[in-house]
Amino acid sequence: MDLSLTPEQKLLQDSVARFAAEHYGKRKRSPSADPSDGFDRETWREIAALGWLGAGLEERNGGFGGGPVETMVIMEGAGKALMSEPLLATMVMATRLLVETGQSADDIAPLLAGDEIITAALADRATGTLTLARGGQGAVLSGREPLMPYGDAADRFILAAKAEEAGETVLISLPAQASGVSRKGFRTLDGWPAAALAFENTPVSEDEILARGQAADRAQSIAADHAIAALCAEAVGIAQGLFDRTLDYLKQREQFGQPIGRFQALQHRMADMFIALEEARSLMIMATMALTGPEGDSRQRTLSAARLGVLSRTLHIGREAIQLHGGMGMTEELPVGAGFRRLKTLDLIFGGEPPHLERVAATYRQ
């Protein structure tokens, strides 16, 4: 058994850290504090040029022959720097949906090159609100997708609709400029951009349909597996960043004539946070390793367990980071609150905690 990174993976890790330091190092404020900080296409192209978007993909899909570990490395580094580019929604979700529905390397290439931003929904409540019906020439899409990440900036959306007759899921890849699409942008709890999309008899051609029925359900479920592992890595990265800052603060901040880190009450809190971080990292690795094994119920259960364990631990670190920073932790000035807000967002997507708890706990019914 070898749970350490290969030399190539370490290089990738360094490259992510360097990029983050260059682009985010000087940024003091959180994404929510400054609208222009939300997301920038140029930065996205640079990320693509560094090869991150294909780093976790096999060569036959146009990637660089990497896998879940590469994705984990990128997501963790991005989390630590609180990078707000669409890594989870595009690099992980959208790409995985395209791969799992059998799109060709050529089809995926523009996404990997950073030329086309394709996003897929992360909040699960969307499923079922879109309907695909037979219309004039072919099919038409109607309904709402209330929360599409980067919905204003995206060039293309991947949507799950219910086919009106068959009642089956249909996965659709639709250009943002399609007729009958309206979008309304807003920010989410983490300060990141999203949009509510509304479709009114939007024509959908046969080649815009990625998959139907069982194939669509399977693609969605596998994409969710990958997204959950990636989410764990991002959460661990964020928690590491919050932990480092807090440890630093405890050494710098003086009250009662000494650094507050001298108070044993705080030392023990920090020690507990340290343990939580180590455990979260272990569960993150467990989740990543699960992706290299066979698909199915057992893998899903492992991923749900990882997701629950990672978020309970990293959220604990987030709450403590604010508390131990005192008044400073309550400001937008420091990225402490921003990290906490992103962690809570990660906690609420994909149906939040309940379905995962249900999945893990169901075993004990027998």
Add this chain to the structure above:
Amino acid sequence: MDAAWTAEDEQFRREVRQFCAEHLPDSIREKVLASRPLARDDYMRWQDILAKRGWIAGFWPKEYGGCGWTPTQSYIFQEETSYAGAPWLLPFGVNYVGPVIYTFGSEAQKRRYLPGILSNEVFWCQGYSEPNAGSDLARLKTRAVREGDVYVVNGSKIWTTMAHWADWIFALVRTDPSAKPQEGISFLLIDLKSPGITIEPIKSIDGLHHFNQVFFSDVRVPVENRVGEENKGWTYAKFLLGHERVLSAEVGKAKRCLERIQQLARERGLTANARYRDRMAGFEIDVLALEWTTLRLLSAVMGGQSPGYEASILKLRGSTILQAMSEFAVDVLSADALPYQPELMLDRINVADEELTGTMGIVTEFLFQRAPTIWGGSNEIQRNIIAKHALGL
């Protein structure tokens, strides 16, 4: 032992409840119940209503314009008003500086400052914390140098809640830099319109503007604005912090919060979920423990004891329970909690049924509820107090 309220207390509770039902404006109550941000006017309007009824400073002694409420009546008032959805009765004038002035101030100060608080015409804010003096307030550095009959004040105060709305600030300033940290501090009342004061907003974690940094540059404050003796301000400051902590249990708000979560869960079909019900039962028990601990403290205070470490228990538990409940409310909202752009809420401050912003107040509340475990003496400081004063450690 007798857990029954007296007939007078029951009568008083009915009176407050009735008053809220009749006089609390719907538009304000709706905002409070939805945790939407309140405007200065919302606070002032409600306080004007209370002032007219003579209830703004009910616990003050009659001779200073209060109603001489017993601690029990004050508790009933707070519980009933906050349960009814009234805004937080801003404590800076009524609960903090007012009692300091009538307890330690001169006759002239009482005549000059108390009426403005009672009539809700003067808005106060609290200038204690500084960038380097938070938990350890004795480290404060803002200087007041005496020049004849004025103090010249230089320095800055931070985290000053609502300073951008306030008319006056009560501040702790250092008048003798050579004295030991707790000594050499004086308690000054400063008109925020004085030349040399600038107020800079600090945005908080919820993206809104609650607090500020207040800068003093050669601000001239008449010596007559000093409360009590020079260099004895620490005594008055501590007296005030005691008042601050007793207020923080917020049983009425906690009960309302519990009901709101239940309503959200009902709307989302969650009440059949056993895990949801377990969490709710746990919270209910927490609130009951808080309520009965508060009642025990009240009974002791009514019996003549002064609140000591017990106030720290209330501050610590009250803040922690509300914090956990406000996060659970967001969990119940699930994906509906994701849209969060507070400017939208401010633009449409009274539009509660707006799809995007309808539940944003709950998210604001969740984020802002990280503060009560920090302010007013952090929960770590409360534990230190309990360890020292209750346990002798």
